[in-house]
Amino acid sequence: MKDVKSKATEAEESSLELANVSEEIRNEALQRAAAAIEKNRARILEANEEDVAEAKKLLEKGEYSQALVDRLKLSKDKIDSISRMIRSVSERDDPLNRTIFARKLDENLKLYKVSVPIGVIGSIFESRPDVLPQISSLCLKSGNAVILKGGSEAEKSNRVLYRVFKEATERAGIPEGWTQLIEARREVRELLELHDKVDLLVPRGSKSFIKYIQDNSRIPVLGHAEGLCHIYVDKEANLERALQISYDGKVQYPAVCNAAETLLVHHEIAEDLLPKLAEKYREAGVEIRGCNRTREILGQINEATEEDWRTEYLDLIISIKIVGSIRRAIRHINKYGSKHTDAIVSERGSRLIEFLNGVDSSSVMANASTRFSDGYRYGLGAEVGISTGKTHARGPVGLEGLTTSKYYLVGDGHIVEDYVGPEARPFKHVELSETWRQERDSLEE
Amino acid sequence: MKDVKSKATEAEESSLELANVSEEIRNEALQRAAAAIEKNRARILEANEEDVAEAKKLLEKGEYSQALVDRLKLSKDKIDSISRMIRSVSERDDPLNRTIFARKLDENLKLYKVSVPIGVIGSIFESRPDVLPQISSLCLKSGNAVILKGGSEAEKSNRVLYRVFKEATERAGIPEGWTQLIEARREVRELLELHDKVDLLVPRGSKSFIKYIQDNSRIPVLGHAEGLCHIYVDKEANLERALQISYDGKVQYPAVCNAAETLLVHHEIAEDLLPKLAEKYREAGVEIRGCNRTREILGQINEATEEDWRTEYLDLIISIKIVGSIRRAIRHINKYGSKHTDAIVSERGSRLIEFLNGVDSSSVMANASTRFSDGYRYGLGAEVGISTGKTHARGPVGLEGLTTSKYYLVGDGHIVEDYVGPEARPFKHVELSETWRQERDSLEE
Numbered sequence: 014m015k016d017v018k019s020k021a022t023e024a025e026e027s028s029l030e031l032a033n034v035s036e037e038i039r040n041e042a043l044q045r046a047a048a049a050i051e052k053n054r055a056r057i058l059e060a061n062e063e064d065v066a067e068a069k070k071l072l073e074k075g076e077y078s079q080a081l082v083d084r085l086k087l088s089k090d091k092i093d094s095i096s097r098m099i100r101s102v103s104e105r106d107d108p109l110n111r112t113i114f115a116r117k118l119d120e121n122l123k124l125y126k127v128s129v130p131i132g133v134i135g136s137i138f139e140s141r142p143d144v145l146p147q148i149s150s151l152c153l154k155s156g157n158a159v160i161l162k163g164g165s166e167a168e169k170s171n172r173v174l175y176r177v178f179k180e181a182t183e184r185a186g187i188p189e190g191w192t193q194l195i196e197a198r199r200e201v202r203e204l205l206e207l208h209d210k211v212d213l214l215v216p217r218g219s220k221s222f223i224k225y226i227q228d229n230s231r232i233p234v235l236g237h238a239e240g241l242c243h244i245y246v247d248k249e250a251n252l253e254r255a256l257q258i259s260y261d262g263k264v265q266y267p268a269v270c271n272a273a274e275t276l277l278v279h280h281e282i283a284e285d286l287l288p289k290l291a292e293k294y295r296e297a298g299v300e301i302r303g304c305n306r307t308r309e310i311l312g313q314i315n316e317a318t319e320e321d322w323r324t325e326y327l328d329l330i331i332s333i334k335i336v337g338s339i340r341r342a343i344r345h346i347n348k349y350g351s352k353h354t355d356a357i358v359s360e361r362g363s364r365l366i367e368f369l370n371g372v373d374s375s376s377v378m379a380n381a382s383t384r385f386s387d388g389y390r391y392g393l394g395a396e397v398g399i400s401t402g403k404t405h406a407r408g409p410v411g412l413e414g415l416t417t418s419k420y421y422l423v424g425d426g427h428i429v430e431d432y433v434g435p436e437a438r439p440f441k442h443v444e445l446s447e448t449w450r451q452e453r454d455s456l457e458e
Numbered sequence: 459m460k461d462v463k464s465k466a467t468e469a470e471e472s473s474l475e476l477a478n479v480s481e482e483i484r485n486e487a488l489q490r491a492a493a494a495i496e497k498n499r500a501r502i503l504e505a506n507e508e509d510v511a512e513a514k515k516l517l518e519k520g521e522y523s524q525a526l527v528d529r530l531k532l533s534k535d536k537i538d539s540i541s542r543m544i545r546s547v548s549e550r551d552d553p554l555n556r557t558i559f560a561r562k563l564d565e566n567l568k569l570y571k572v573s574v575p576i577g578v579i580g581s582i583f584e585s586r587p588d589v590l591p592q593i594s595s596l597c598l599k600s601g602n603a604v605i606l607k608g609g610s611e612a613e614k615s616n617r618v619l620y621r622v623f624k625e626a627t628e629r630a631g632i633p634e635g636w637t638q639l640i641e642a643r644r645e646v647r648e649l650l651e652l653h654d655k656v657d658l659l660v661p662r663g664s665k666s667f668i669k670y671i672q673d674n675s676r677i678p679v680l681g682h683a684e685g686l687c688h689i690y691v692d693k694e695a696n697l698e699r700a701l702q703i704s705y706d707g708k709v710q711y712p713a714v715c716n717a718a719e720t721l722l723v724h725h726e727i728a729e730d731l732l733p734k735l736a737e738k739y740r741e742a743g744v745e746i747r748g749c750n751r752t753r754e755i756l757g758q759i760n761e762a763t764e765e766d767w768r769t770e771y772l773d774l775i776i777s778i779k780i781v782g783s784i785r786r787a788i789r790h791i792n793k794y795g796s797k798h799t800d801a802i803v804s805e806r807g808s809r810l811i812e813f814l815n816g817v818d819s820s821s822v823m824a825n826a827s828t829r830f831s832d833g834y835r836y837g838l839g840a841e842v843g844i845s846t847g848k849t850h851a852r853g854p855v856g857l858e859g860l861t862t863s864k865y866y867l868v869g870d871g872h873i874v875e876d877y878v879g880p881e882a883r884p885f886k887h888v889e890l891s892e893t894w895r896q897e898r899d900s901l902e903e
Contacts, residue, residue, distance in 0.1 A: 029792055029816070029818055032815070032818070033815045033816065116836070116837050118830070118835065118836070118837065122826060122830075124836055124837075126853075131848050131849065132818070132848055212848040212849065213848070213849055227676075228676075231672075231673075231676070233678065233849045233850075251871065253871070254870070254871035257871055257873050258871065258873060260873075261873035261874055261875050265873070265874050265875050265878070266874075347474055358871075362900075362901035362902055362903065363901070363902050365868070365901055366898055366901055366902055369866050370477070370478045371474070371478060373474055373477070373577070374864075375864060375865065376864070376865040376866075376867065377864065377865070377866055377867070378866075378867045378868075378869070379866070379867065379868045379869065379901075380868070380869045380870050380871055380872070381567060381867050381868070381869030381871070381872040381873075382872065382873045382874050384873075384874035385563070385567075385867055385869075385872065385874055386865070386867075390563065390874075390877070390885065391561070391563070391569055391865070392561050392563065392569075392885065392887035403576045403577055403657040403658070403862050404576065404657065404658055404678045404849065404850040404862060405678075405849040405850045407862050407863050407864065408571075408863070408864070408865045409865070417848050417849060417852050418852050418853070419819075419820060419821070419822065419852065419853070420820060420821040420822070420831070420836070420853045420854070421814050421821075421822055421823075421824070422821065422822070422823045422824065422826050422830055422831075423810070423823075423824045423825070423826070424823070424824065424825045424826030424830075425699070425825050426696065426698070426699035426702055426703065426803075426825055426826075427825070427826040427827065427830065428702050428703060428705075428706035428710070428826075428827045428829070429706055429710050429711075429827050429829035429830055429835075430706050430710050432835070433710075440835065440837065442837035453811055455807075456807035456808070456810055456811055456824075457807055457808050457811055458807065
């Protein structure tokens with residue numbers, strides 16, 4: 014058995030080669046992986062059945078939830094949708110070798126800033142076995158090596174999916190060792206320490222799981238620990254829209270990170286809005302917890318405490334607070350929110366702008382539901398995750414978030430000595446329309 | 459005396475307002491800061507003389523170097539160049555509110571990805587007092603609050619520069635508390651722990667200083683610990699160019715991070731190149747340390763050990779290794795280099811591409827000196843630093859590296875419920891030519 018450090022070293026070495034594998038070969042490898050998954054459907058289902066049987070035993074003992082067993086279970090249809098997902102990643106535009114800018118520094122001295130892979134991605138995720146092929150596809154498409162650690166409950170499924178994916182892609186010309194699997198929990202701790210070899214961590218899972226990763230590694234982490242999203246209904250809101258968006262944000266799918274947890278309502282509109290909204294919420298089984306003023310309007314509801322403003326329910330519960338001004342709403346969100354997604358409903362443009370500018374979150378919506386905050390809906394294609402961090406990538410992250418940049422400077426013998434001192438040649442610094450791909454092709458000839 | 463946490467909290471609160479201060483006010487504030495520095499020249503010089511007098515005492519005791527005293531000393535000219543620098547930052551294009559992309563998700567549902575400030579920048583730097591106004595200007599221009607910690611040897615100069623800058627900018631309408639100064643060493647340790655309040659650290663100083671910061675904080679660090687740069691002379695190099703670039707990379711300014719430390723020479727060109735190059739190097743007083751084959755060609759030179767390949771001399775010393783192939787050169791660089799800047803000299807385009815692709819550094823030069831790797835030369839304007847990290851910004855970093863992005867979604871009551879299920883409306887996902895600034899202005903009307 015190789016240890017984590019050897020696996021990471023293999024990944025690192027492989028990543029240097031993988032960075033230069035052509036778009037054609039990367040795409041072809043993904044197509045072959047999709048076909049291999051279909052071909053090995055029976056084998057994958059068999060391994061998955063073993064995982065599910067094991068999980069059911071633990072469910073009976075009360076150690077697992079039914080939801081976990083459901084998420085774990087693969088079916089013929091699910092496997093087909095995995096293959097479709099892999100093919101759709103293959104068909105997206107190449108995220109590599111994009112020209113970020115091109116500049117002529119002087120005659121025959123051309124600077125290109127170009128997108129390149131990051132290197133080695135560490136992906137740690139819980140339960141669902143379809144995450145493994147998804148992350149593998151995104152990493153391969155963006156030229157990154159990957160170290161995968163799935164949940165122990167999906168161990169057998171992940172092992173087969175990993176093998177099938179690895180063999181199909183390496184046979185298509187992807188450098189050996191580009192994908193690595195680790196299985197033991199102690200290996201995760203070792204992985205978190207390898208900041209010299211692993212460039213970025215992309216964890217998926219619960220809030221406590223992500224926090225654990227963030228607190229125990231110096232490697233940059235892409236993701237979010239929680240989505241404590243707000244909807245603010247302004248005094249100049251259209252009432253019908255406010256009802257629709259407040260309902261959609263909470264009820265449409267309450268278990269996800271971009272669902273709304275707190276509603277902030279301008280005091281001038283509260284008496285019109287809240288009774289109608291409370292009725293809609295009650296029909297959907299939503300528990301309302303409110304500030305004192307909300308309770309005066311709505312009568313018998315629970316009090317929202319300080320703790321409620323800080324809670325991501327992920328459930329059919331909403332806390333409601335009446336605020337005296339848009340500024341107070343913005344302040345509440347910046348204080349209690351998780352910098353994920355927040356929305357305003359208002360018919361006044363200048364108030365929309367005040368809110369969009371003032372709320373310090375990765376996505377801010379004007380007259381639209383918080384639930385739109387998602388890589389697929391944003392048109393980014395497959396989603397790596399949603400980042401609430403301030404550096405690198407922010408908000409829903411697509412393939413671009415798995416790339417970094419590199420400067421190429423192409424001269425014909427240029428030295429700095431000519432550009433310093435009293436006789437210094439001046440720089441031209443003119444933007445070029447030429448792309449790096451064109452420059453590269455003309456050099457290759 | 460406020461403690462570090464209170465200062466960081468003030469900076470954080472101020473940063474939320476500063477993010478929305480108009481371009482005009484930010485630029486005007488910088489112009490006023492430049493004028494205030496000129497107006498307070500005598501006061502600044504007086505404080506600086508005290509610092510210099512103190513440093514000279516320590517120089518006599520042998521605790522400081524002459525170089526440190528020189529870097530510390532301000533003059534009328536130096537102060538004027540500080541003012542010029544501040545004005546030139548003011549005159550640059552606004553790095554904020556740039557439209558990274560704009561996309562129509564559906565009718566009247568428009569998504570904008572826009573550049574915004576990061577938030578609170580922690581800047582820790584050694585000695586030179588001109589760093590304080592430079593970092594302050596870059597942060598203000600990019601809408602960030604800043605916490606400054608200068609070297610103790612420049613304490614009095616920094617204190618006056620800080621006061622003058624703060625008063626001039628706050629009088630021009632920049633939110634109070636946007637700039638904070640900390641002075642004690644123990645405050646740095648506290649700062650490094652404030653990962654909830656400080657979004658990015660931009661340290662400047664020695665390798666050990668940067669390493670200390672990186673090892674002791676969870677806050678992302680922008681910068682580089684060392685620049686171990688290589689020049690590879692290929693078998694198909696033009697000899698004259700190879701001589702020029704090898705000389706410029708080492709001799710033009712050896713004390714800086716983008717100077718070359720190791721020369722890799724293809725064995726087929728070594729006998730032609732090395733004697734001529736050694737002569738040039740000897741005239742400039744460069745000590746050569748070589749591999750065995752280099753020593754066979756050049757005779758009496760010191761042996762380069764494993765330690766030499768890992769050493770950033772920052773001095774008139776170069777290590778030379780003869781390699782059997784371009785692949786071996788690339789492997790050497792990826793193994794021993796610091797991912798800063800490396801160069802190839804070759805007349806064969808396909809070999810240039812192989813090297814540019816294969817070397818995993820933030821800047822790679824084809825037939826140009828490593829010394830070009832610099833924000834000013836790249837046309838980025840003032841430089842925040844050179845980053846050798848793989849995430850966020852990489853290579854020479856200008857104002858753009860002090861920004862992040864934010865998604866704005868503008869709808870007219872859109873809810874996700876309409877876009878899911880069997881009757882789901884499809885997304886349009888059409889790129890828009892409209893910019894965020896245009897959308898914002900039309901909403902503001």
